[in-house]
Each structure stands twice: as structure tokens, then as C-alpha cells.
Amino acid sequence: MASCSTVSCCVCESQHTTTNADYWCPECDEGLCSQCLKYHNASKASRNHDVISVDNYKQLPPLIANISTYCSQHERKFQNYCSQHASVCCPLCIQSNHANCVGILSLENVIQTAKTSVLLEIIDQNLKDIKMNIERVVKDRTQNLVEIKKQKQKFHDEIKQVRNQINEHLDNLEQKILQDLHAAEDKIKSHIDDKLGKLIEHTEKLDILQTTMSALKEYASDLQTFLGSKIIETEIRKHELFMQSLYKYDSLQKIDLNCKIEEKISDLMSAVTSFGSISVESSSPLVVLQSEKDKQAQIGTLNHAPSTTFSDIKLTLKRKFEYTGVTGCSFSSTGDIFLIDHSKNRLLILNESGTLKSEILLSKNYPVDITCIDDKTVAVSFHNSDQIQIINILTKIIDSMIKTYSDSHCLCYRDGNLFSCNASIGIQRENVSGNGSSTLNKDATMSPWSFVTTSKDKIMYSNYINSTVTCCSLAGQKMWEYKDQLIRNPRGIAVDKDSNVYIASSGNNSIIVLSSDGKQARKLLGRADGIDSSFGLAFDIKKENLLVANYNGPVLYEIC
Structure with missing residues (x-):
């Protein structure tokens, strides 16, 4: 714990008087007696500080209590957070160590959602x-x-x-x-x-x-x-x-x-x-x-394949699937393929060779996207609908339904939560167990055909109208945004094990890959490679396969 001994009032000590502290100010990093607290609360510089009782302060473990609000190198108060280096910064730190960093955020804004992130x-x-x-x-x-x-x-x-x-x-x-x-x-x-x-x-x-x-x-x-x-x-x-x-x-x-x-x-x-x-x-x-995140990442084991450098990424055709009207796709943890047949209102489950294992007729018209929750459960979204269905693929029965704020066409799953693109609202987080929802990132320009995915501590989503790809933290803070003629009307989005981002650029029928920091982009596939009216994307991290949901026929590619 923080301390089992008596905490003294630092203000009184500065006046050569010893008084036991009744309160502790984490921002000032000092104890306060009841009398000094009145002056502390009246001062313009400290009136907004969140003061806690000394008893509560003593409950803090040393690991937390010893965190300083000041930079040990420059003795200045931390004011910013560098998302690129995942470190807090004082103004002098930014000048000396982070001048060229992308994604310098206000520390005050970052910590606002610390306890609810x-x-x-x-x-x-x-x-x-x-x-x-x-x-x-x-x-x-x-x-x-x-x-x-x-x-x-x-x-x-x-x-x-x-x-x-x-x-x-x-x-x-x-x-x-x-x-x-x-x-x-x-x-x-x-x-x-x-x-x-x-x-x-x-x-x-x-x-x-x-x-x-x-x-x-x-x-x-x-x-x-x-x-x-x-x-x-x-x-x-x-x-x-x-x-x-x-x-x-x-x-x-x-x-x-x-x-x-x-x-x-x-x-x-x-x-x-x-x-x-x-x-x-x-x-x-x-x-x-x-673990929950292993299921979502679909890695199955603790072994990881060697990283492929961004410039070396290449995709080769592995298999075409003879189904049309497909808008959404996903992989199961066992490598099975899920396809959403938008035109025939059904969910198709195939093995990697393309053999149909199961077909589930959906209760609502015009399904759009799908994400795998676990070995027996998936989530499906629908066109012009504020409802997401949780379906048991073994019994072919709807386990539950989640209501969203607006049309939620495209979605992904991570650690017990569904992240969806809500038209005219932004990225919405819905707890699968029904324990609450929140808007992580507000974007009034988001269209129904924007797609979302997650990677490590980041959320990436496409904006079909603005032709942009945006990366933000799990707390909703924007880290970078990519916009270039290379990407037009982006839809599907997926990430590999190195957090490289794959984009279905529907406006020019191509697949684009972005580096994890959003600074580099390359065209991997075009119409000549089988890309035509592509919607959703899914990446099998274990097998390093990319599934492209072409409306006129899905295609499976592999990294070589």
C-alpha cells in the first residue's frame, strides 16, 4: 500500500509546522491538513484538483502511489501523451524527443476516460x-x-x-x-x-x-x-x-x-x-x-510466424468461391469461412477448400456483415436495421439481439464487445452480454458502408464517403488518418499480425495495404487479380490468408 505511516501536511511543513494531513492531492503530490485544504480549494491553480482522503491514499499500492505527475528529466508537469511511443511528455520532452512524432495528444483529454476505457x-x-x-x-x-x-x-x-x-x-x-x-x-x-x-x-x-x-x-x-x-x-x-x-x-x-x-x-x-x-x-x-483475445485474433496457439516487412507483402490467388451477392465475411478459430449472402438472406459456412458445411437462413432481409464471437457463436448485422443478431451456428437459433443507436451495417468483435459503424454517429461499442454501450469515436460523416476492425490497442475504420482510413485508440482518441487517391470509397478493412491494414478500395477495384503507422501505402491487387465490387475483408492470422468478399464471388488470397 502507499504508506502505513503518518502523512504530514506539506504546506504546514514548508512553514516549519508539523501537522498531520487529512487529505492528499495526487496532482500536487502532497498531503494537506483540513485548514490548508480550504486554501487549496480556493486557489485558482488548484481548485479543480481531485483531492482524496489520506485513508484512501494509503490504500494505493506503491506501484500506483509512486507515479509522479512531473517529468524527472525536465521537472515540468506532464501535459501530453505520445501515442507513437506510448509515453507521457512535458512540453520540453516534445521539443527534445517527440518533435517528429505523429499523434501527440492532450493528456487531459486522454485520461478523462481512463477509468471507463x-x-x-x-x-x-x-x-x-x-x-x-x-x-x-x-x-x-x-x-x-x-x-x-x-x-x-x-x-x-x-x-x-x-x-x-x-x-x-x-x-x-x-x-x-x-x-x-x-x-x-x-x-x-x-x-x-x-x-x-x-x-x-x-x-x-x-x-x-x-x-x-x-x-x-x-x-x-x-x-x-x-x-x-x-x-x-x-x-x-x-x-x-x-x-x-x-x-x-x-x-x-x-x-x-x-x-x-x-x-x-x-x-x-x-x-x-x-x-x-x-x-x-x-x-x-x-x-x-x-484467452478471449486469442479467440478473436484466431491464432490458436502461442507460436507466431516471422514478421513480413511492409515492402515484401505480396498476395497470390489461392481459391475462388462460386457464390454471388456476398457482402460480409469472417474466419472461425478453426479456419472455417463465414460468408454473408446479401441477396438470398443466408449465412454460408464453408471449409477452406470451398465445400459447403452448413447453410443458415436468416430471419431478417438483407444481411450485411458478420463477425465470429467464439467457436459456436457469430454476430450478424442487417441493412437499414438497428438490430444485431447473435446466432448459434450449431443450433441455427438466435441466442440474443442487440439494439444499436442507428443503422449498424459493419462490425467486429473483441474481448466481449462488438464494435460497429453507426451511420451518422461513429464507432459504437456494445457489450455482448448486454451490460452497456458507448460511442467511442464520433463521426457524423460515417456512412452505412464503413467497416471497422481492431488490432492490439487500436481501432481502425474506413469512411466510404470521405475516402479515408482512420486509426484511433480504444478510448476513441484519433491517432492518424490516411487519405490519398490510392484509396477511393473504401469498404472492408482487416489487419495482419503486424498491424498492417488491408483496405478494399471499391472506387478503383483494388486492395491496398497501409503500414501500421498510416504513413505508407501500396496497391496489392487490382481488377486483373480478381478484385471486383469488393465489400468486407477478413484476415486469418494463423494461416496468413486474406478473404475478399467480392459481391460477384469471394476470393481467398495468401501472403507469399
Whole structure:
């Protein structure tokens, strides 16, 4: 916590008087007694400061309480936030280190939504995901130890049974094989116990982070919440890397004992020189690490393909699909393809080869877009409708319906929320569980055929009318906007694992790729490559495939 000792009034101390503080001003970073608080609230420079009680201040963990509002290098107050470097800046920092940065934002505007931003929800979810994965790994490793013990007992019994059928000459051989067996079990147990110990350590640290998060949300100032979130997010990344390392270095491979008894044991007096052998076999892990964002990103495992430089990105035709009237598309976590047949009011589910697996007739006319929520659920939007349907693809039944503020043609899913383009309003966030909605980015020029996607901590969307592509933070702060003759009447939008942005430029029948910072653009495909009246886009990060929803026939491309 912030402090268990007495906090003194800093104003009184400056006048050589010792008085216990009753309040704490995070912006001034000092304690105040009741009398000094009156002057503090009356002063023009500090009357708008959010003061908290000393008792609440003491509830803040050191990680949050030690966040300073002043630049340690220039001793000036932080006033801006550089989205390019994800750091707070004072005026002198901007001159010396961020003069050429794009996306310098007002810190006052950024922290206004700190406690209500999606980032806190994501951090909470990440903490839960990591703890959930640790519990699954502990359960898996414990079960493996139980199996090893049973296997050891089984082979022990076999060895004793064979040993009882032969004479005293086998005593030495029997002793050796049993020693090998015990040694193998001890080695495996030592290895797994080591991993379990580390997992327990990480669990304890995550418990502390969760306690910190609770205190942060309850007692921290907006600035502390914002900066504390970044610090906690960094700590979470360390835990995520640890979990990833378990896969990378084969720490989660299923381990089995194996014992092979010599076939010619009956001829041991003359030919057999050993009782058998003990070996340890490893197979693919039975436990799979999961999180909400992994499902949305459709990466399936913790392994990532090598990055492709922006200038090297190329797309080649992989497959054409013989369906028309298609406006929306998406991939499932298992690689299946979802297509929205706008003209026949149906949802098509195909495998990668193009074989139709299932067809769902939709209850409303003119469906537009689709996004995958999980392995059995999708969300579908409709033309001239303020309704989004949540459909179970296994039962083909509508699970629920979400009402939006206006026409919401195009949408995407992330971490329990649907992000949709609402005509004449902007980007809307709807909680799938029905726990509320909010407008993240207001844009009165947004048309029904604007599309949206997310990548890491960013939202990207196209504006069909203005021919622009905009990137903003999850809190709705604009980071960059791209507009050029290369892009005309953009519709579908998708991102790859490196946050490169793919755009369906319908005005010139082409597919354009933008760099993650919005500074570079290249044409990848044109009409000659099969692009014609394209609407939605979807990117399979695991297989690095781009699906283009051409109205006259969808096409699948792959990065080469």
C-alpha cells in the first residue's frame, strides 16, 4: 500500500509546522491538513484538483502511489501523451524527443476516460486469462504425475512378475532396472515440480496485480489509473511471456514412462545382459492456453510466424468461391469461412477448400456483415436495421439481439464487445452480454458502408464517403488518418499480425495495404487479380490468408 505511516501536511511543513494531513492531492503530490485544504480549494491553480482522503491514499499500492505527475528529466508537469511511443511528455520532452512524432495528444483529454476505457477491461481479462491458464497447466501437470505414478506401478508389477519366474541370477539385473525406473520418475517429478513452483510464484504475483487493479480502480486518480494501467500491462506481458515460454521450450509436453521387457528373457543365462530399458517419451501437450483475445485474433496457439516487412507483402490467388451477392465475411478459430449472402438472406459456412458445411437462413432481409464471437457463436448485422443478431451456428437459433443507436451495417468483435459503424454517429461499442454501450469515436460523416476492425490497442475504420482510413485508440482518441487517391470509397478493412491494414478500395477495384503507422501505402491487387465490387475483408492470422468478399464471388488470397 502507499504508506502505513503518518502523512504530514506539506504546506504546514514548508512553514516549519508539523501537522498531520487529512487529505492528499495526487496532482500536487502532497498531503494537506483540513485548514490548508480550504486554501487549496480556493486557489485558482488548484481548485479543480481531485483531492482524496489520506485513508484512501494509503490504500494505493506503491506501484500506483509512486507515479509522479512531473517529468524527472525536465521537472515540468506532464501535459501530453505520445501515442507513437506510448509515453507521457512535458512540453520540453516534445521539443527534445517527440518533435517528429505523429499523434501527440492532450493528456487531459486522454485520461478523462481512463477509468471507463476498454483498456481496464482488457487488463482485467488478461489477469483472469493468465490465472486460468496457470490453473489449467497445474491441473494438467498434476494429472500427468498421477499417470506417471500409475505407469510406474504398472511396469513395476511387470518387472516383478517376470523376475519371479526366473532364478537368483536375475537379482542384479532386476535391481538395476528398478533403479532406472525410479530414477526416470524422479527426473520427471523434479522437472514438473520445478515448473509447478514457478507457476505458483506467478500466481502469487498475479494475485498482487489483481489487488493493485482493485485499488487502482477504487482509489487512484485518473493519471495514476492511466499510468498505472500501463505499468500493470507491462507486468502482465512478462507473465504472458512466461506462459509462452512453457510452450516454446517444450515444458508442457505430455511425459510418459515406457518399459520394454526383453523378448528372450527365458534365454537370459546365455544371451540376455540386461533386464530391459526405461525410456521417457514426450508427446504434444494436452492442455491448450486460451484467452478471449486469442479467440478473436484466431491464432490458436502461442507460436507466431516471422514478421513480413511492409515492402515484401505480396498476395497470390489461392481459391475462388462460386457464390454471388456476398457482402460480409469472417474466419472461425478453426479456419472455417463465414460468408454473408446479401441477396438470398443466408449465412454460408464453408471449409477452406470451398465445400459447403452448413447453410443458415436468416430471419431478417438483407444481411450485411458478420463477425465470429467464439467457436459456436457469430454476430450478424442487417441493412437499414438497428438490430444485431447473435446466432448459434450449431443450433441455427438466435441466442440474443442487440439494439444499436442507428443503422449498424459493419462490425467486429473483441474481448466481449462488438464494435460497429453507426451511420451518422461513429464507432459504437456494445457489450455482448448486454451490460452497456458507448460511442467511442464520433463521426457524423460515417456512412452505412464503413467497416471497422481492431488490432492490439487500436481501432481502425474506413469512411466510404470521405475516402479515408482512420486509426484511433480504444478510448476513441484519433491517432492518424490516411487519405490519398490510392484509396477511393473504401469498404472492408482487416489487419495482419503486424498491424498492417488491408483496405478494399471499391472506387478503383483494388486492395491496398497501409503500414501500421498510416504513413505508407501500396496497391496489392487490382481488377486483373480478381478484385471486383469488393465489400468486407477478413484476415486469418494463423494461416496468413486474406478473404475478399467480392459481391460477384469471394476470393481467398495468401501472403507469399
